[in-house]
Amino acid sequence: MVFNRRKFEEIIERGDFRSFIGEIECEWFDCKRQPYQLDSEKDKRELAKDVSSFANTLGGYILIGVETTKSQDHFRDEVTNLKPFNQNLVDAEQYYKLLQQWVYPEVEGVGISWIASSDDDSKGIVVIKIPEQKDAVKPFLIKNFIDDGGKKVEIIFGYAERRRDNSQPFSVIDLQKALRSGLSYDNQLSGRLDGLEALLQQVISGSASTEAGSITAETVTARIGDALRHANLEDKESLSLAAYPKQPGELQTIFISTEESIRRRLERPPDLRYGGWTLETHERAEIVRGEMIRAANPGYKILDLYRDGTFIFAGFTGSTFLGWGSDAGKINPVALVEIVYNFARFYGFVLQDFKETPARFSVKIGLRNMHRDGTRSHLAPGASGSLAQMGLRGVSYAPGNEMDVVVSFDAKDVNPGVMAFEILKEVYLWFGIEQDKIPYTTTEEGVTAVDPEMLTNL
Known part of the structure; x- marks a missing residue:
């Protein structure tokens, strides 16, 4: 059965908390190993932050007494253990009081309940239920001042900063009103802005046509460097992928915001599954210098799409993204294979957006700061959970600090699985791993490709 809110409620009603083990945290489901300690300023802030974040989206549940660890197969935390406790360890009235003091406006309908376990009714977990809130009263802000080691800091949108002598921010009440008005105004103008951007596209296309000639290696290298700098990845371990046509063309919908435009696809790129490694940055695509659009999540990943059809992805290979759930320096194989497949799949949409589809394109594969x-x-070779992945056999270390390899493809009927495999092959070979050890692939009639179904079924 798919894990959804209905299944969640059924588990809670039965007190069968062991059924949560193996489930993945999501947008409406969060877990805490132990109760919030309200004598701690940090835990007060954490409770207010957690509840307000659910209130600002579609509501959800916080379970207290449930332990999680980083999943090897999902870009999320996974429930691995239960830590039930006696009912007297949580005072629900104190939780309610703190939320009233710390969150503005008040979140309606919050429920805080201790639920006994079906295994031992003397112990249980706490469920905090945050109902979906009306858009008219959003956003919910954290409003209290805290004392952090003698320095006064104020929480605004869950962000703490030291107060400067010459800085006088709005009161939380005025700030909330301004933001609410601004969000409403933005929604009213969205249609007009889409039309304005479409007109801008026509002007740009008519006054700044793409220069003839090939896209040079120097140009691609400079663009990758620009992306890495903007994403604050220049000095961090990272993977970069840059796909570009042999001859520059012109994308048709790059500066248009209609639902079917390539710009909207960049903001909401396709993915394979919930909790996987995706290209999505959760940011709007901004027009940069009239030559590209950019969506970035600094420190993690960046997407740059140029009007000539160059598409760049760069991502952090450390433990908070492509090295998720792994030891220091280890690249997670699921993350690597899935992100490369999603890159290849997205470039298929880019090729469809050309006014004239190019005959061939290349992909420049880069690894940076591998010795840091x-x-x-x-x-390591093989899939997640294999002996090699558990560190028992066959781990291969980066032979140098940087890697740069270029592979080329025929743009006609490009297969994202085959394209992804050819990219991954270069990465694995650079690490000294045979290509038949690349996981989540299948071979048919001598052609090897990443199998998206194998990833989806994880």
Whole structure:
């Protein structure tokens, strides 16, 4: 049965908390190992932050007494253990009081209940239920001042900063009113802005046509460097992928915001599954210098799409993204294979947006800072859970600090699975791993490709 809110409610009603083990945290489901300690300023802030974040979206549940760890197969935390406790360890009235003091406006309908376990009715977990809130009263802000080691800091949107002598921000009440008005105004103008951007596209296309000639290696290298700098990845371990046509063309919908435009696809790129590694940055695509659009999540990943059809992805290979759930320096194989497949799949949409589809395109594959701060990045053969992935056999370390390889493809009927495999093959070979050890692939009639179904079924 798919894990959804209905299944969640059924588990809670039965007190069968063991059924949560193996489930993945999501937008409406969060877990805490132990109760919030309300004598701690940090935990007060954490409770207010957690509840307000659910209130600002579609509501959800916080379970207290449930332990999670980073999943090897999902870009999420996974429930791995239960920590039920006696009912007297949580005072629900104190939780309610703190939320009233710390969150503005008040979140309606919050429920805080201790539920006994079906295994032992003397112990249980706490469920905090946050109902979906009306858009008219959003956003919900954290409003209290806290004392952090003698420095006064104020929480605004869950962001703490030291108060400057010359800085006098709005009161939380005035700020909330301004934001609410601004969000409403933005919604009213969205249609007009889409039309204005469409007109801008026509003007730009008529006054700044793409220069003839090939896209040079120097140009691609400079663009990758620009992306890495903007994403604050220049000095961090990272993977970069840059797909570009042999001859520059012109994308048709790059500066248009209609639902079917390539710009909207960049903001909401296709993915394979919930909780997987996706290209999505959760940011709007901004027009930069009239030559590209950019969506970035600094420190993690960036997407740059140029009007001539160059598409660049760069992502952090450390433990908070492509090295998720792994030891220091280890690249997660599921993350690597899935992000490369999603890159290849997205470039298929880019090819469809050309006014004239190019005959061929290339992909420049880059790894940076693989030997950093005394740690060598490493990769192991096989799928998640294999002996090699558990560190028992066959781990391969980066042979150098940087890698740059270019592979070329025929743009006609490009297969994202085959394209992804050819990219991954270069990465694995650079690490000294045979291509038949690349996981989540299948071979038919001598052609090897990443199998998206194998990833979807994880």
